[in-house]
Amino acid sequence: xxxxxxxxxxxxxxxxxxxxxxxxxxxxxxxxxxxxxxxxxxxxxxxxxxxxxxxxxxxxxxxxxxxxxxxxxxxxxxxxxxxxxxxxxxxxxxxxxxxxxxxxxxxxxxxxxxxxxxxxxxxxxxxxxxxxxxxxxxxxxxxxxx
Numbered sequence: 001x002x003x004x005x006x007x008x009x010x011x012x013x014x015x016x017x018x019x020x021x022x023x024x025x026x027x028x029x030x031x032x033x034x035x036x037x038x039x040x041x042x043x044x045x046x047x048x049x050x051x052x053x054x055x056x057x058x059x060x061x062x063x064x065x066x067x068x069x070x071x072x073x074x075x076x077x078x079x080x081x082x083x084x085x086x087x088x089x090x091x092x093x094x095x096x097x098x099x100x101x102x103x104x105x106x107x108x109x110x111x112x113x114x115x116x117x118x119x120x121x122x123x124x125x126x127x128x129x130x131x132x133x134x135x136x137x138x139x140x141x142x143x144x145x146x
Contacts, residue, residue, distance in 0.1 A: 016103040020096065035071035039064035056134045059084055059126045062143025081143045084129050 050058040062081035069078035102109045132138035
């Protein structure tokens with residue numbers, strides 16, 4: 001039996017998993033709340049201030065309904081509520097799995113560097129998504145009115 005396969009190696013692996021598991025718990029708690037308190041029912045959550053002030057859907061509008069739909073396995077509904085959020089959740093999920101795997105195996109955690117080019121790209125994606133979902137041609141990207 002090698003040293004890495006002994007039970008004594010288990011506490012070190014668990015210590016390395018503390019951060020990824022803490023991040024998972026910090027995400028799971030509010031997700032469970034949104035799963036149980038339906039954002040489709042008026043009065044449970046405040047109205048988006050950007051939507052209220054401008055009448056335009058912001059990039060985050062429909063995000064709570066998207067999370068609620070995902071917790072119920074309704075991917076089509078989640079994509080209709082906020083497609084950008086579904087994509088972002090998928091990317092974050094892959095990054096979390098890579099992080100947890102690296103922690104479990106003792107490897108290097110993935111680094112995500114937000115350089116100027118990526119930041120500009122992200123801002124452009126948010127702007128294009130916001131404008132498109134507020135145009136008649138992009139109405140399918142806008143969440144349903146509640």
